[in-house]
Amino acid sequence: LDVSSILHGGIHHPTLRSWQSNGRNLTKSMFIYPIFISDDPDAEEVISSLPGQKRWGLNKLEGFLGPLVKKGLKGVILFGVPMKMEKDARGSAADDPSTPVIQALHLLSKLFPQLMLTVDVCLCEYTSHGHCGILSSLPNPGHSNQPTIEMEPSAQRIAEVAVAYAKAGAHCVAPSDMMDGRIRAIKLGLMHAGLANRCALMSYSAKFASGLYGPFRDAAGSAPSFGNRKCYQLPPNGRSLARRAIQRDAREGADILMVKPSLPYLDIISDCAQYAPDHPTACYQVSGEYAMVVAGAEKGIYGLKEMAFETTESMVRAGASIILSYFTPQFLDWLDEE
Ligand SMILES: NCC[C@H](CC(=O)O)[C@@H](CN)CCC(=O)O
Numbered sequence: 053l054d055v056s057s058i059l060h061g062g063i064h065h066p067t068l069r070s071w072q073s074n075g076r077n078l079t080k081s082m083f084i085y086p087i088f089i090s091d092d093p094d095a096e097e098v099i100s101s102l103p104g105q106k107r108w109g110l111n112k113l114e115g116f117l118g119p120l121v122k123k124g125l126k127g128v129i130l131f132g133v134p135m136k137m138e139k140d141a142r143g144s145a146a147d148d149p150s151t152p153v154i155q156a157l158h159l160l161s162k163l164f165p166q167l168m169l170t171v172d173v174c175l176c177e178y179t180s181h182g183h184c185g186i187l188s189s190l191p192n193p194g195h196s197n198q199p200t201i202e203m204e205p206s207a208q209r210i211a212e213v214a215v216a217y218a219k220a221g222a223h224c225v226a227p228s229d230m231m232d233g234r235i236r237a238i239k240l241g242l243m244h245a246g247l248a249n250r251c252a253l254m255s256y257s258a259k260f261a262s263g264l265y266g267p268f269r270d271a272a273g274s275a276p277s278f279g280n281r282k283c284y285q286l287p288p289n290g291r292s293l294a295r296r297a298i299q300r301d302a303r304e305g306a307d308i309l310m311v312k313p314s315l316p317y318l319d320i321i322s323d324c325a326q327y328a329p330d331h332p333t334a335c336y337q338v339s340g341e342y343a344m345v346v347a348g349a350e351k352g353i354y355g356l357k358e359m360a361f362e363t364t365e366s367m368v369r370a371g372a373s374i375i376l377s378y379f380t381p382q383f384l385d386w387l388d389e390e
Pocket residue numbers: 172174176184228229264265266267268269274281337338339340
């Protein structure tokens with residue numbers, strides 16, 4: 053053996069091993085917990101495709117979130133799941149004053165003033181066609197069963213909804229629609245409403261047309277009624293396109309840049325940290341990733357806690373400092389055990 057061959061001496065003790073993480077360790081405040089808000093006030097509905105997650109009515113939120121806030125929950129991202137509201141072509145229910153996420157914003161800001169409230173901004177949960185933007189009546193020139201997005205109207209509509217959420221008390225709006233120009237439109241909307249200094253803008257910048265959104269679409273009833281989202285979510289292999297989207301959103305006024313999904317896109321997370329070094333990089337461990345980790349543990353392939361750490365730590369190593377994850381409640385316990 054040569055002197056330069058020996059590495060084991062640096063990792064023989066657990067504390068030595070913890071020091072090898074270059075200071076990039078998981079903390080509770082890095083986690084944002086995605087929650088589904090139903091328009092049935094007393095709902096507490098199990099979501100079969102998303103183990104351990106439920107759709108919650110307003111009357112159940114205090115009981116659900118209170119214990120998590122006590123354990124150190126710092127942030128949530130709200131997704132509205134209107135089961136009874138009318139859905140139309142422009143997603144009018146998205147910013148109707150009675151819509152679940154606006155009601156939840158008013159309630160949660162009173163119940164938990166310290167909790168950071170982020171709201172997802174999109175139309176797909178509220179449109180009759182289930183797409184994330186406003187569609188034109190023109191058929192798509194390329195593919196008949198694909199939607200044709202109306203660019204300006206979509207960006208303006210998303211901005212309208214984002215401003216409504218900021219007015220209702222959102223600390224951060226997160227547009228997951230992927231419409232071109234929506235970041236600039238939202239920022240201008242917040243500025244005109246006098247809210248740009250008290251509502252952050254977390255852009256889903258590099259969001260891919262992934263196969264990993266199924267359980268979410270189940271939970272939120274937000275699957276497209278025809279075609280798919282390939283003409284507005286990034287192609288999975290589009291690494292340079294992702295860099296362009298990241299840099300575009302940074303220029304258009306985003307405060308935080310997100311990559312989504314996470315595990316199959318660690319290279320994009322690292323690109324985001326490298327190409328927009330002055331913006332925090334967030335990543336979303338999406339429903340399909342979460343369900344995959346849970347399913348593997350149930351099959352006995354690995355331990356659930358071990359794999360939840362191994363996957364999320366890889367995202368932090370790649371450069372993420374904010375993680376949207378359905379494992380958040382468990383991490384509030386697991387990080388206390390460490
Ligand atoms: N606005 C689109 C919703 C979107 C995926 C999709 O349905 O295309 C995500 C929510 N922001 C899904 C998140 C998840 O799968 O956990």
